[in-house]
Amino acid sequence: MRAIMGAVAVGVLAILTPPAAGRADDADPFEEGAAWEGKRFTDGGKQDWQLKVTERDAKKGTFKGEMSITRADNTTDTYKVDGKATAKAKGAVSFKSEKKGFFQQSFTGKLNGGEVAMTWGGKTRAGGDAKGTATLKPKN
Numbered sequence: 001m002r003a004i005m006g007a008v009a010v011g012v013l014a015i016l017t018p019p020a021a022g023r024a025d026d027a028d029p030f031e032e033g034a035a036w037e038g039k040r041f042t043d044g045g046k047q048d049w050q051l052k053v054t055e056r057d058a059k060k061g062t063f064k065g066e067m068s069i070t071r072a073d074n075t076t077d078t079y080k081v082d083g084k085a086t087a088k089a090k091g092a093v094s095f096k097s098e099k100k101g102f103f104q105q106s107f108t109g110k111l112n113g114g115e116v117a118m119t120w121g122g123k124t125r126a127g128g129d130a131k132g133t134a135t136l137k138p139k140n
Helices: 004-014
Strands: 035-042 045-057 061-070 077-087 091-097 104-112 114-121 129-138
Touching: 004 035, 004 061, 045 129, 061 091, 091 114
Parallel strands: none
Antiparallel strands: 035 045, 035 129, 045 061, 061 077, 077 091, 091 104, 104 114, 114 129
């Protein structure tokens, strides 16, 4: 009888215990070390790009990281970024690149279903105006 009562108590305890923090289904999508990849769309075509989170303050909802853009001529430039992002599976994401020469761009979007859909705009390396849309997905 004791064995049965012990098994029932353990079963009830397991049902009542909340999920452990840090599980994959409740993990912060922009935690330190998170890596994203996707496409940027411009009037001139599409570009590959990546985002890596290097610092995270989940309480404030802020992050710092690096964004790399691979252009049609196969050159890749990397820029530091500073932004805000949800710690949940859905929500707002926004960040701005550092100013490097003329280049500086801002990104605003929404995380939903594991993908970030964004609009962006700012200055190109040559100082011209640029804008477009972009997508990001977790990098495998």
